[in-house]
Amino acid sequence: MARAATTTDAFNAVAEPRRREILDILASEERPVNDLVGLLGLAQPQVSKHLRVLREVGLVDVRDEGRQRLYRLNGHALKPIHDWVSSYESSWSQRFDELDVVLEQLKREEQGDEGDDE
Amino acid sequence: MKAMTSSAKATVTLPTDDQILITREFDAPKHLVYKAWTTPELVKRWWSGRRGTMTIAEIDLRVGGAWRYVMQAQGGAEVAFHGEYREIVPDERIVYTEVYEGPWPEGEPAVNTVTFTEADGRTTLTALSQLDSKATRDMIIDSGMESGMQEGMDLLEEVAISLR
Helix, strand or coil, X not given: CCCCCCXXXXXXXXXXXXXXXXXXXXXXXXXXXXXXXXXXXXXXXXXXXXHHHHHHCCCEEEEEECCEEEEEXXXXXXXXHHHHHHHHHHHHHHHHHHHHHHHHHHHHHHHHHHCCCC | CCCCCCCCCCEEECCCXXXXXXXXXXXXXXHHHHHHHHCHHHHXXXXXXXXXXXXXXXXXXXXXXXXXXXXXXXXXXXXXXEEEEEEEECCCEEEEEEEECCCCCCCCCEEEEEEEEEECCEEEEEEEEECCCHHHHHHHHHHHHCCCCCCXXXXXXXXXXXXX
């Protein structure tokens, strides 16, 4: 199956587990790339590549402080994902709440069938 | 909201850029969850959630068999989906295609894999949608944007919330 070109938007960017880890780390604190290298146990070129992708879609911002480049999360870029996941989850949650009701009845019926002599 | 003793919640994640994964635990053995998933009169009772009523639930549960669901939404609009079963392992796993009967990008239908795993009388259901392209996924995402309720948490939401 043909794969779409990656990393054209925030959804693609966060489809990669390592990039999600980077976002998690940056969510709590602004960090230089070396911190990320240490925390993730990845080589610096890999970390830099992930950071570049995240910057391209606006999920990560960077600023220079002295000799260091500090990376931080841009939460606004996550909002479309947050909104979509929430609404999708919500419609499935509603569906599954109704399914719970059906299952309760099926369980009662089954217990009734087995427990006629009780 | 119904008062449920379990704290079960559907979790949605995006494992790759053309997949959507839904996970949910049910307080029932897997043969009952499978039955509720594959029996038309039972599907009719839950599939539309509280967003409408189901007018059609057709299930020809065999490999190559067709299914079709039609829901009448509260606003009056009809929403319909259909597809074909590709793999059926009773009480364990169903693989089927899914086509939305409406404006949709050209391409292959989505392929959904639903699995039922039981432990201690409870069932974990996973539903993985493999989409044919990013365009299709974006379409689903765009359509989902229209409804606005916010419920639940996952990794990305936690990240987003921590930034407010």
